[in-house]
Amino acid sequence: MTEASDVIVVGGGLVGAAVAYGLAREGASVIMLDEGDVALRASRGNFGLVWVQGKGDGMHEYASWTRRSKELYRGFAEDISGCDGTDVELRQEGGLELCLGEDEFRANAEEIRRMQGQPGVGENDRVMLGREEVLKMMPLVGPEVTGASYSPHDGHVNPLYLLRGLHGGAQALGARYVSGAQARKIEKDGEGFSVSTRAGTFRGGKVVIAAGLANKWLAEMVGLAIPVSPNRGHILITERMQPVIPMLLVNARQTADGTINFGNSKEDAGYSTRINPAKLGEIARSIIRCFPILKDARIVRTWSALRVMSPDGFPIYRESEHMPGAFSLSCHSGVTLAAAHALELAPVILRGGFNTRFAAFSPGRFDAAPAA
Numbered sequence: 001m002t003e004a005s006d007v008i009v010v011g012g013g014l015v016g017a018a019v020a021y022g023l024a025r026e027g028a029s030v031i032m033l034d035e036g037d038v039a040l041r042a043s044r045g046n047f048g049l050v051w052v053q054g055k056g057d058g059m060h061e062y063a064s065w066t067r068r069s070k071e072l073y074r075g076f077a078e079d080i081s082g083c084d085g086t087d088v089e090l091r092q093e094g095g096l097e098l099c100l101g102e103d104e105f106r107a108n109a110e111e112i113r114r115m116q117g118q119p120g121v122g123e124n125d126r127v128m129l130g131r132e133e134v135l136k137m138m139p140l141v142g143p144e145v146t147g148a149s150y151s152p153h154d155g156h157v158n159p160l161y162l163l164r165g166l167h168g169g170a171q172a173l174g175a176r177y178v179s180g181a182q183a184r185k186i187e188k189d190g191e192g193f194s195v196s197t198r199a200g201t202f203r204g205g206k207v208v209i210a211a212g213l214a215n216k217w218l219a220e221m222v223g224l225a226i227p228v229s230p231n232r233g234h235i236l237i238t239e240r241m242q243p244v245i246p247m248l249l250v251n252a253r254q255t256a257d258g259t260i261n262f263g264n265s266k267e268d269a270g271y272s273t274r275i276n277p278a279k280l281g282e283i284a285r286s287i288i289r290c291f292p293i294l295k296d297a298r299i300v301r302t303w304s305a306l307r308v309m310s311p312d313g314f315p316i317y318r319e320s321e322h323m324p325g326a327f328s329l330s331c332h333s334g335v336t337l338a339a340a341h342a343l344e345l346a347p348v349i350l351r352g353g354f355n356t357r358f359a360a361f362s363p364g365r366f367d368a369a370p371a372a
């Protein structure tokens with residue numbers, strides 16, 4: 001079986017689905033191929049933050065890109081709801097990063113100073129709040145909380161509704177989604193590309209590789225070296241509780257039904273998604289230091305998932321010079337960047353000039369410096 005389209009998107013996670021949605025919105029015919037439930041899927045195990053503060057420390061283009069996505073999010077969420085009926089539950093009421101002890105307070109304050117001093121970062125609006133101010137917002141914080149950094153731009157969505165909305169929206173706009181279609185071979189085929197899978201061979205004028213950690217080997221087929229690696233994170237969910245956390249935190253939030261979701265761990269564990277009990281203990285002890293009232297809370301669910309991490313933590317976007325028309329997209333903030341991926345990145349894939357527009361995110365930045 002062979003099917004043809006303007007663009008084939010390989011990967012139906014948050015990055016692939018956002019781009020497929022954006023391409024279909026532009027009127028392109030799209031086929032989105034996904035490996036299925038056996039694959040590693042950050043998109044189904046993340047925390048759902050649309051997070052701005054601290055993003056772009058060391059790369060001002062990433063700070064602006066994140067901020068742009070945040071600005072697009074409201075309209076993007078409405079657009080998805082209009083297409084597919086899914087409410088992604090966007091909340092953009094600001095967020096806090098609590099500091100435990102003086103060292104953390106100093107480190108956050110220093111990060112703000114450093115970022116505000118970076119040319120091109122632009123308006124940041126992130127400020128430090130002292131303990132008294134935090135207490136007014138969150139009366140149940142523990143005695144070790146010395147303050148917090150606050151940004152009015154931070155927010156969150158329900159990440160599973162976002163994924164469902166992107167899939168539903170793309171399909172409502174005419175995209176075709178094929179599950180159980182692991183891309184095994186990507187080849188130049190006349191003016192375009194062919195992608196071979198067990199579910200058939202698919203042809204496209206262009207191909208977008210957005211398969212999370214699998215980009216490392218898939219992108220090699222179009223002449224791109226994409227150095228992504230796994231970084232494991234754990235998330236824990238408590239039973240339903242009285243109101244404890246009234247505002248969004250970078251590592252915790254309380255849902256409308258009362259459960260508290262928390263965890264912001266980063267661990268090098270290879271490709272293992274096994275639960276690490278020692279790490280769960282570490283995360284739990286840290287949240288109890290922030291909110292001692294949680295010491296008796298029961299955990300009802302926990303999981304771990306793998307981030308798609310680049311060596312410097314910033315996205316990697318590139319069109320192949322060797323095979324123009326083939327693109328590779330990777331990032332570790334696929335929720336936050338979904339709006340920018342759909343509404344700003346996808347149109348550039350269709351219109352050209354990709355490597356100029358996204359030069360800062362080229363994998364070329366990891367090339368070893370030439371020997372003197």
Ligand SMILES: Cc1cc2nc3c(=O)[nH]c(=O)nc-3n(C[C@H](O)[C@H](O)[C@H](O)COP(=O)(O)OP(=O)(O)OC[C@H]3O[C@@H](n4cnc5c(N)ncnc54)[C@H](O)[C@@H]3O)c2cc1C
Pocket residue numbers: 010011012013014015016017033034035036037039040041042043044045046047048049050051181182183184210211212213214218232233234235304305306307308329330331332333334335336337
């Ligand atoms: C614990 C944790 C918390 C996180 N919290 C946040 C957060 O709060 N905010 C935020 O912005 N980001 C967060 N992230 C990151 C975010 O989840 C990822 O950036 C995003 O999911 C990456 O999406 P992706 O589509 O690139 O990869 P994935 O989600 O891994 O999806 C890749 C897809 O490609 C498919 N695939 C793989 N190989 C093939 C193949 N050969 N052929 C076809 N299909 C293939 C897979 O089936 C999968 O569906 C978090 C991640 C983790 C792990």
